Amino acid sequence: MTPIQRHLAEEVALDHLDGLISRREALRRLGLLGLGLPAAAALLT
Structure with missing residues (x-):
């Protein structure tokens, strides 16, 4: 996971x-991020 993907995943989790x-x-968006x-x-809990 690149730093950009990690940042975007964290933003989705915060949203x-x-x-x-x-x-x-959120699961759909995280799936699109790979x-x-x-x-x-785990990120959403």
């Missing part, structure tokens, strides 16, 4: 925690 996007949308489902789910 989810702030209630701006649903968990489903994160697998287990890694994306």
Whole structure:
């Protein structure tokens, strides 16, 4: 994972925690960044 991808993934996780996007949308966006489902789910918890 590149530094840019890491930053974007953290922003998606923060948006989810702030209630701006649903968990489903966060998982979709993280998947587009190349994160697998287990890694994306771990980032959102």
